[in-house]
Amino acid sequence: MIDLRLLRDDPDAVRASQRTRGESESAVDDLLRANEARRAAVQRFEALRAEQKQLGKRMPKAAPEERATLLARTKELAAEVKAAEAGVTAAEQEQRQAHLAIPNVVEPGVPAGGEDDYVVLREIGERPSLPTVRDHIELGEGIGAFDLERGAKVSGSRFYYLTGVGALLQLGLLQLAIAQALEHGLTPVIPPVLVKPESMEGTGFLGAHAAEVYRLEADDLYLVGTSEVPLAAYHAHEILADLTEPIRYAGWSSCFRREAGSYGKDVRGIIRVHQFDKVEMFSYCRPEQAAEEHLRLLGWEEEMLAKVEIPYRVIDVAAGDLGSSAARKYDCEAWLPSQQRFLELTSTSNCTTFQARRLNVRYRDEEGRTRPAATLNGTLATTRWLVPMLENHQQPDGSVRVPKALQPYLGGRDVLEPVRR
Structure with a gap:
């Protein structure tokens, strides 16, 4: 797999490699989108998990009148965290497929073209x-x-x-x-x-x-x-x-x-x-x-x-x-x-x-x-x-x-x- 940091920092280098190979440049954009979607999914999951942990800490100290509200939110969060975790799994699978579709980035100086262009x-x-x-x-x-x-x-x-x-x-x-x-x-x-x-x-x-x-x-x-x-x-x-x-x-x-x-x-x-x-x-x-x-x-x-x-x-x-x-x-x-x-x-x-x-x-x-x-x-x-x-x-x-x-x-x-x- 190619380095995702290279993809994010210099996507044009990956596009240039694809052109030199005669491969599709759109695959680079597909991977960029999949990587961004995965990062967003992970951020959402981590934010919800952080909120879930904070609620867990607040519950023992909560006043009786707060407890019902916190319990309701806890149930909501459990469902949201489960859905967010599934979203991360799906985003990771989509990113992996997009990642596997891109061949290695060619070295500078490699001849462009096909079988007869050595x-x-x-x-x-x-x-x-x-x-x-x-x-x-x-x-x-x-x-x-x-x-x-x-x-x-x-x-x-x-x-x-x-x-x-x-x-x-x-x-x-x-x-x-x-x-x-x-x-x-x-x-x-x-x-x-x-x-x-x-x-x-x-x-x-x-x-x-x-x-x-x-x-x-x-x-x-x-x-x-x-x-x-x-x-x-x-x-x-x-x-x-x-x-x-x-x-x-x-x-x-x-x-x-x-x-x-x-x-x-x-x-x-x-x-x-x-x-x-x-x-x-x-x-x-x-x-x-x-x-x-x-x-x-x-x-x-x-x-x-x-x-x-x-x-x-x-x-x-x-x-x-x-x-x-x-x-x-x-x-x-x-x-x-x-x-x-x-x-x-x-x-x-x-x-x-x-x-x-x-x-x-x-x-x-x-x-x-x-x-x-x-x-x-x-x-x-x-x-x-x-x-x-x-x-x-x-x-x-x-x-x-x-x-x-x-x-x-x-x-x-x-x-x-x-x-x-």
Whole structure:
């Protein structure tokens, strides 16, 4: 949730953020009205309760001739207080709905526009010069890395089996990510992948992204699309001491996405699938540390990309393509030779205090006051990385070179040869 003090003190800043995102400015006015209505309802309730307490104190000392009048007013007040309390509850519910409707306020400098309005910050590495280009499907099936046909037979479209060297490549990649996370002081976590509605809502995934989420109706639980969700909810309703140093986790989990509305887009192979594995970084820090922490997470993502030796670029994502929780997001996109385009591999988002306000995650400042923490997340490795790894390291005979950093996880092999069928 956005800071209501910011809303009241500088509503034009929130309106400007909405315009940059391409969202409705009227939602800001709706929240302002709901906030004012709640404040008025609370004031009325508190005034009536104060009068009720004063009457309670006067009653024992009242003269007999006053008592009847005071008793009558006491009965009236009881009804008024009950009605005022109900009014506060209704006003709070209305404010909450209006509050949930507004995404995070974007950082200054975030590009305006939609999906195609990103800004390229840098491009790293050389795109390979390949005499013949095979796509990741031909390469992966050739070396026995996955089985798409049986995945579809067993589970339906966009499911797959990772087999043989494919399973080893993914396990090696994720273990390499965890090893790097440990080097930088992150705590490894294997979280639950089924979460309660409040955890999903608290991280902002039940708004515009609700159609992407798998829900188990019988149990009222959700399958997570990223371990960001259970890691953000890990410290819900807690106070994280003084938080002078960020608290950082690296979550390894399976992830599930319905991919609603993406029909016809990257449907072949393992680019856009319903289930995949991922190592996700997650950080809690003080709000004033968040911008620096964001760049730190981006740096660790680039460090991992360098280890798997694939060319990539970094983009500053436009406001209209941000999730509701993100104030800014940087993506790392790998070069995909078969399609002559860049493919998103990692995202890192600064969610400022947006998620922490929803989940009630706080820290204690130097004066002992509790403040909402800032939260950030960033992808360190995921199944999709196999796609550009196979394509950028392919060789003319259909074999695939193994990046040096991954060779220990594949028994020391430096090349994955096509298998006989």
